[in-house]
Amino acid sequence: MLLSVFRHWLPFALLIAFVAYFSYVTMQQAYRDAADDPQIQMTIDAVRALEAGRTPAMVASPEEPIDISLSLAPFLAVFDERGRLLSSTGDLHREDIRLPAGTFDYAREHGEHRFTWQPEPGVRQAVVLARYERGGVKGFVLAGRSLRETEKRIEGLTRNITLASSAALLASLILSFLVVWSRRYFPEKSGIRG
Secondary structure, eight states: OHHHHHHHHHHHHHHHHHHHHHHHHHHHHHHHHHTTHHHHHHHHHHHHHHHTTOOHHHHSOOSSOEETTTOOSOEEEEEETTSOEEEESEEBTTBOOOOOHHHHHHHHHHSEEEEEEEEETTEEEEEEEEEEEETTEEEEEEEEEEOHHHHHHHHHHHHHHHHHHHHHHHHHHHHHHHHHHHHHHOHHHHSOOO
16 A cells, blocks of 8 residues: 555655755745846946046945955955956955955956855855956956845745645645545545556
């Protein structure tokens, strides 16, 4: 009887797992992609300002830098063509932010690079790095902000999908058991034999 229950339940279990997996992947990716939206706008505005003649310090004034390990506020940074920091509204424990060299290479080749940056454990940033050029002067603009709240939403999504799919799996298992049991012990009432 257990084998019959399992055979009856397996298609439902696979369908539930499939729906749960793809729901999670779709929603998780939507949350992560949306985390870049403010930074996209910030880099576009900063590139325009730099190309119009503003200085890096005017675009990303470092008067009161944001500690990116603590704050959820977005920050801007301007780098030269070699990736050296020129000006920034953000820092990491009062130290200048430093990006891996490969990020500049990618932005240099593609014009823009959107990625998750983890300068230290527990500090994850959604960043957009864009290239600019003005009168032969080239460089990069970085806009970033903490992923802390986005990751909390993703944790909640994981918990909710796990609970919902577990409940659906249990309900489908119980239903499969009841169907197989009724067919076995009440074949005349179920209308199906076997």
